[in-house]
Every structure is written in structure tokens, then in C-alpha cells.
Amino acid sequence: MGITSHDVARLAGVSQPTVSRALRDDPRVSQATREKVKRAAQALNYVPSEAGRTLSTRATRRIGVIVTDLTNPFYPHLIAPLHDELSDLGYRMMLITERSDEAVAEQKLLDQSMDGVVLTTATTDSRLPAQLEGRGVPYVFLNRDTGRAGDFASVVDNEGGGRLVARELVALGHRRIAGIFGAANTTTGREREMGFRWALAEAGVGLPENRVVRGAFEYDTGYRALPALLEADEAPTAVFCGNDVVAIGVLNAALAAGVKIPDELTVIGFDDLPMAAWEVFQLTTVRHDLRELSRQAARLLVRRIAEDVDPAGERLVLPTEFVPRATHARAQ
């Protein structure tokens, strides 16, 4: 069925190893032979078998990427540039969702079928990193990490972003402020909350627990949190959301509840997804370079595979920037 290097060898009248060398432009094969082999390969439409090569070289040129939910609009914006950069670096991307049975997922990661792994779903209690470590599989964190020393990670200055938002809200005169943060076992959730909280505290503004919600970085988290926050005795005049997707949930819930944005409620997101700029949202948010975030992760991983990396860990942090649009206003 499949055409092998032996078939090419036969046609070209050389040995199989010579085919292998000629096609990879090994200087040890003469110009004439090289051309003869290439013509034969062309004629047979030969494509080297990846499995054979992998077994022989012990490199798959494949990278596994662990994601939770692709239908969450955030992830495609992470995955797409990651795919492109990996592709440029000569690697293919293998997508694995976290939901898969854990044992199965581990098998997939540990069977030597990938040269490296990108983790986008790290929680502070995940045991996967240790497994990979033990198996010698290079990996990097993207967007989230464990927060421990020794990580290889491409992340955002979440604390700084949280601070930016807090200062803006305070400057706008807001005092009853709410937060819908990410899960406490994610660094993105925790760091954004901490930066926000500390900067508020510096300004003497409190953030009581009854104005705080924590949940997954999903539309529904924002959509469901808003009604609860509005029920409180003193409704907040501003809410900082863990990310844009959550904020968009809030904006939709506000529309459903008849809450005027930004007059009655200021809403701030995080990430600046393209969607945030849509006319229907005009979401004020915190921008960072999502493309670069992914690219950096790809390059870091490839460096780690090549062992061209600081053994003590490398944590690449991208800066944030406040993006004023139409969902913020002075406290009434």
C-alpha cells in the first residue's frame, strides 16, 4: 500500500540508507545520486512515514495542548496563534481536552507520542505537572501557571492588571465595588483579585465578601452573578470581572435586568478579546498581547525541548494596559 524508502531505493538503483540521506540533503551523498533519488521519490510520490522516523529519531515533532473548553471564546484566541507559531517551528499540534477521562489523558501524554506539552488549564492543585516531570516530558504553562518557583510559563501581569482597574474605579469615584473573579485555584483568578484588592485597600476602599463572586471563567459565571450582586442592600456601582467572557455574561444579564450600562453600573473586563470591541459591548477592559503570549509559550517550549533553558525555571510575563471604552463612567 504505502510507498517506502525501499521502493524509492529500488527505482533509483541505490540502497535504502542512501535514499534517506539523499532526501535529507546529507552532504555525504553526491550531487548526481541526490538528484537521481529525488527524481525517483518524486515519481513515486514518496512521503516518508512519520512512524518510522519517530521510532528511529525518538522525536515526534508533535506538541500536545491541553485545553478545557474550546467553545469558551477565550481559548481559540490562545490556541490559534499557538498553532501557528508551533507550525512555524516545525511542530504539529495535538489537541487534548481536560474533560477526557484523566487516566486516558495521562496515557496520551506519557506514551512518548509528543515531544512536549502546553498546559493551559493548570490549577494550583493539578498533579499533571509532576507526572510529566517524572516522565521527562518537557512542558510549559500558558496563561495560567502553578505560581510555584521553577515553572516554565508564559503569563500576563495579572496583578498589575488588577491594580490598573482598581485605580481607575477609585478615580471615577466608585466606592461600592464588586468583583467576579476566577476560581481561587487558578493563578489568573487569584492574582487579578489580589492586585485589585490591594490597590483598593491602598485607596481605603473595601471589598466585602458579599460583593465578591468566584467561578469559572465562563459566560454563565457573569450571567448568573449579576442578579445576585444586585440583590444586596447596597448594590455595587462597579464590577470588575475576571475576564472578558465573564464581563460579557454580565453585560447580557444587565440588559435582561434592565440595568443601564454604564450609567447605573460600570463593568470592566480583562483580556481585550476582539469581541470586547464589538459595538454591542464596547467593553472597557485590560489589554495584553494574547498573540505574543502564545507565541512566547511556543518558543519557550521548543527551547525547553532543546534544553536551551534556565534550569531554575523561566517565567515570561507580559504587561497589561487599560483600555477605556463605553462600559465605565463616574459613580452616579
Place this chain on the structure above:
Amino acid sequence: MGITSHDVARLAGVSQPTVSRALRDDPRVSQATREKVKRAAQALNYVPSEAGRTLSTRATRRIGVIVTDLTNPFYPHLIAPLHDELSDLGYRMMLITERSDEAVAEQKLLDQSMDGVVLTTATTDSRLPAQLEGRGVPYVFLNRDTGRAGDFASVVDNEGGGRLVARELVALGHRRIAGIFGAANTTTGREREMGFRWALAEAGVGLPENRVVRGAFEYDTGYRALPALLEADEAPTAVFCGNDVVAIGVLNAALAAGVKIPDELTVIGFDDLPMAAWEVFQLTTVRHDLRELSRQAARLLVRRIAEDVDPAGERLVLPTEFVPRATHARAQ
């Protein structure tokens, strides 16, 4: 470095083939030996090498999926259930974007590194299917196909969907109707347009070329098309969009242009993405079962790999349903 079946064999005091058999519960190995081997494998934390298995069995349990742009909100809703179903069927998903250099992409598809391929980006003039055919790589079309006989495809009744919309618009009294359709070299674009057009013609309503736009199924297509359509002498009172993403572009453009939806313009989408139901859009659209569409494709491909399939081709067509929400109204 890696632990192989030979290591397990040594520890268990048996031969390598016995390890292979024992771990795969081959009835030819005795209960006692099987347990001994499994304990040894457990102790060494043995995971079979995928490359070795692939080379030996000539099956990779890997499926390639070709996509254009993941950041287009439509694709994740196609890919996520596809991934899940493939995973349930024991396959992994390898993502490949169309933008990659074509030669490179072909290499990736033809190097025997996948057992099958799912094509989501077929155009009527694509040469990839022929390549795969020639190489004996099983493939199926998902969502789009070539429209030729012999295809293996999981698609939607696009024509029927187009008809549904045309009849609704006519019943609402619309006579100046516009269409923003998909590219003419995609079946999804063409069939939706044809169904729509024919049903309008049946009702005696015309669809002049100056009220027709064709373009990629992207946000920008809708966003840019609306101003052009509004400039015409007689602005349309209704516009049918090639899919929800395009429709959402139109809704945003309408907001920017100060056009009231639905009073001044009726907007209809196609697909019923979750996003269509968001309060900010409340998009009237055409629903089909996107999850089932992908699942069907996965199962069809696996059947084709097993050669348990009608050699003349199989085209699985899912029905459509009109979903009235808030972006349609009677012609003023």
C-alpha cells in the same frame, strides 16, 4: 530513558511478546502470568510507546482535522463535539489549519501519520480530496462538501434552511430583501442561497444582484456589507445572512449606523450558535444540531476507516428549523 516492554519482561521474568499479550488481555496468556506482568508494568510505570505500536499495527488512532480559522466562533462549536466523539471512539485529534503552507499541509496529511481526515474547509475547487483519495487516506467532509456524488459527508439541509427563511420573510410582508451569502465556491454558501432564492422566486419576490453580497463566513463580511446595502436607492427591509457570525457582524454594524433592529431592518442568521441567544443579539436564525453534525462525521469517518461504508458515498443530512427571536418583524 523510556521504559519499554522489554524492561517489563525482564522484571516479570517473561519474554517481551508475553508482556505485549498480557497487557492487551490476550486469552493466550494464563491468569497467573497476566497478573505478574501487570504488576511489573505497574511497578515500572510502563506506558507502551505509541510510535512502536503504530509502526507495528500500521494504525495511528489519530485523526487530522483541517480548519481555517479557530477564532471564527463557528469552528469551536464544530471542533469541540468532534473532539469528544473521536475521543470516545478511541481516536486523538490533530489540528491543522488551512493557512499552513499547502505543501507542508499535504506532507502532514500524507505521511501516514493519521488514520483519517476530517475536512471542514472544502471548496468546490479543492484538490486535497483527490490527493487523499490517491493516497488511500479515508476522509469525510464536515459541514461543507464538494457537492459531487461519491462524497462522504455530514452536512445540513442548507437549501431547506434557506427556503424556511424566504417563506418567513415573505409571510412578514418583506419585498425588498437582501442576502449576504457565503462564498460561491462553498456548498454551504451556494445551497443556502439557492434555497432562499428559489423560495423567493416561487413567491414572486426578486433578489437583484445589487442586494446580494457574497463573502467569507466571517464577522467582517457582515459588518462591512451592511453599509453598502443601505446605500442603495431602496434600502432592504430584511437581510438573510449566510450564518450567525455574519449576522452578528450586521447587528453590530446596524448599531453603529443607528439602524433600529428589527423595526427598520429584519436580520436572520443561520446555525443558532449559543451566542445567537445572547440578550444583546436575540438573533432570529435557523437551527440545526451542530453537536450531532460533528458526531455524525466522526462516526462516519470511523466507519469509513473500518471500510464499513457504502462505496458509492454517504451523505448524512441534518434537518433545519426556524428559530424566531427578536431580530425579525413585519415589513414596516
Place this chain on the structure above:
DNA sequence: TCATGGAATGCATACGTATTCCTAGCCAAG
């Protein structure tokens, strides 16, 4: 003229698993 060395290529083998075929041992039937 013969030894030396380098260039070009072939031979043998490794990679890790699955499978075909063979062998040893045992039991039961004659």
C-alpha cells in the same frame, strides 16, 4: 608501484511493539 586517505555508498542494526510460527510440556484417549 604501492600505500594512504578521502569520498561515496552499502551493510547491519537500532528504535518498540505486535504477530506469526514454533516448541515444550502436559493430559487424555487408545
Place this chain on the structure above:
DNA sequence: CTTGGCTAGGAATACGTATGCATTCCATGA
């Protein structure tokens, strides 16, 4: 007591590529 058949496991090998090592051939220099 022998023989046929069955069971459990091992030996050999295939899968396709890459590579270390051996070989051949030719040119060069002594």
C-alpha cells in the same frame, strides 16, 4: 505406554527510517 492434541510461552521477524560502521573505489603522493 504411546500418541495426538492442546495450552502457554518463547524465538524470530515485520513495520519504515536513520545511523554507525565497513567497504569500495579512485586519486594522490612517496
